[in-house]
Structures are given as structure tokens and as C-alpha cells.
Amino acid sequence: MPYVNVKITKENLTSEKKKALIKGITELLQNLLEKNPQTTIIIIDEVETDNWGIGGETVTDRRKRGL
Numbered sequence: 677m678p679y680v681n682v683k684i685t686k687e688n689l690t691s692e693k694k695k696a697l698i699k700g701i702t703e704l705l706q707n708l709l710e711k712n713p714q715t716t717i718i719i720i721d722e723v724e725t726d727n728w729g730i731g732g733e734t735v736t737d738r739r740k741r742g743l
Contacts, residue, residue, distance in 0.1 A: 680701055
């Protein structure tokens with residue numbers, strides 16, 4: 677039973693894109709590792725950019741600088 681936890685910054689990810697991401701990951705595990713899609717669990721955690729840090733600063737601040 678594969679369990680995949682995808683963590684991304686919360687920035688306008690539509691419901692359709694989430695569905696496509698879940699479907700794509702499930703299909704990848706099925707095709708590459710022969711995992712049963714019926715027992716594959718995909719979790720998407722969306723994290724506010726103020727709560728995600730890279731290099732000692734928040735993603736919010738990095739985006740303001742164009743990084």
C-alpha cells in the first residue's frame with residue numbers, strides 16, 4: 677500500500693490540477709512499480725508561503741525578490 681505525501685506551497689492550485697496530480701502519481705506507481713491503484717494513497721499538503729523556508733527566509737520574501 678503506497679503512501680505518497682506531496683508538500684507544495686499554497687498558490688492557486690485548482691481542484692482540477694489536484695485531481696490530475698493524484699491521478700498521475702497513482703498511474704506512475706502502477707506502471708513503474710506495479711502497485712495496486714486501489715490501495716495507493718496520495719496526500720497533498722498545501723503550505724502557506726510564510727510557513728515554508730529556504731536558505732533562512734520565507735518563500736514569501738523570496739518571491740517578492742523574484743527568486
